[in-house]
Amino acid sequence: MSSLLVLGIESSCDETGVALVRAEGEGVPTLLAHALHTQVAMHADYGGVVPELASRDHIRRVIPLANEVLAQSGTALEAIDMVAFTRGPGLAGALLVGAGLACALGAALDKPVLGVHHLEGHLLSPFLSADPPEFPFIALLVSGGHTQLMRVDGVGRYExxxxxIDDAAGEAFDKSAKLLGLGYPGGPALARLAEFGDPEGFKLPRPLLHSGNLDFSFAGLKTAVLTHAKRMESAPCDQQRADLAASTQAAIVEVLVKKSLNALKNSGLKRLVVAGGVGANARLRDDLNAACAARGVRVHYPELHLCTDNGAMIALAGAMRMQAGIEAPSRQYAFDVKPRWPLDQLPLAA
Structure with missing residues (x-):
């Protein structure tokens, strides 16, 4: 495959992201430019994402961000070879904004388009880091409502x-933060408060820690946090809130670390990739780094600014699927989106 310029558009939830990557031969694509707008400030007043507001804001932001990326990279619009966009999963209205622009650009330029799975974008995002992984590896995917462990043998080769089986790690962070009266987004707010607390201040459950399988469950942890938070309502204490935040974070991290280590042990692999927004959590990184170093395991993360939703991971995933020959882009511009789209329904490698 000769040089390929791929424009990526991400609009699945509350971040609008656009990026441009160049793919050459079989090498890892190079990120040329990316721009991102987060809607955190807009949704903070409501304590969470308002889908209609998210969709309208994507409409306002996506074209200026695309122009910014083209200007940063010194690339003419006509030079783009393919447009990749997030097809799902995500908020239907938000997804339609990115899909609509991608297909409009494709039709106007007579260039192909490719719908990308949002989670595959996260899964492959560490390849844009200064320390990219090599296949095969175990992947811990902790993004929003998803917590999964996978064996990854190549692009499109996922087990x-x-x-x-209920709440994901990100949901446990966000819901626990809300119970503690913290602002939106809850996960980062809880992590900040946890810095001042005792991680052993409260005895909290570690659901499925000794289940013998690699599944996760965080609903019981959330219920335990609720119980302790209600007890503190009559006599609120800042130190107790910090201790509960630290204990909650410690419980989530312990489960993620031990399940990841079990997956590595079962597979015999010595490489772990962590992707998704929760992968930015400092306590998770510290504990994983220490545990994996003791076992001779290499750990790879996306760059911190690429942990949240972004256009770079969508452009990357589109380019890598093209390189792997898994899926051909299309010049059929009658698009649809998939708000619910399990990763195992994605066209995979043979």
Missing amino acids: LLGET
């Missing part, structure tokens, strides 16, 4: 080893 699901375990997943959450």
Whole structure:
């Protein structure tokens, strides 16, 4: 495959992202430019994402961000070879904004388009880091409502080893933060408060820690946090809130670390990739780094600014699927989106 310029558009939830990557031969694509707008400030007043507001804001932001990326990279619009966009999963209205622009650009330029799975974008995002992984590896995917462990043997060659059966790790962070009266987004707010607390201050459950499988469950942890939070309502204490935040974070991290280590042990692999927004959590990184170093395991993360939703991971995933010959882009511009789209329904490698 000769040089290929791929424009990526991400609009699945509350971040609008656009990026441009160049793929050459079989090498890892190079990120040329990316731009991102987060809607956190807009949704903070409501304590969470309002889908209609998210969709309208994507409409306002996506074209200026695309122009910014083209200007940063010194690339003419006509030079783009393919447009990749997030097809799902995500909020239907938000997804339609990115899909609509991608297909409009494709039709106007007579260039192909490719719908990308949002989670595959996260899964492959560490390849844009300064320390990219090599196949095969175990992947811990902790993004929003998804917590999964997978064996990854190549692009499109994924084996699901375990997943959450109720609340995901990100949801546990966000819901626990809300119970503690913290702002939106809850996960980062809880992590900040946890810095001042005792991680052993409260005895909290570690659901499925000794289940013998690689599945996750965090609903019971959330219920335990609720119980302790209600007890503190009559006599609120800042230190107790910090201790509960630290204890909650410690419980989530311990489960993620031990399940990841079990997956590595079962597979015999010595490489772990962590992707998704929760992968930015400092306590998770510290504990994983220490545990894996003791076992001779290499750990790879996306760059911190690429942990949240972004256009770079969508452009990358589109380019890598093209390189692997898994899926051909289309010039059929009658698009649809998939708000619910299990990763195992994605066209995979033979």
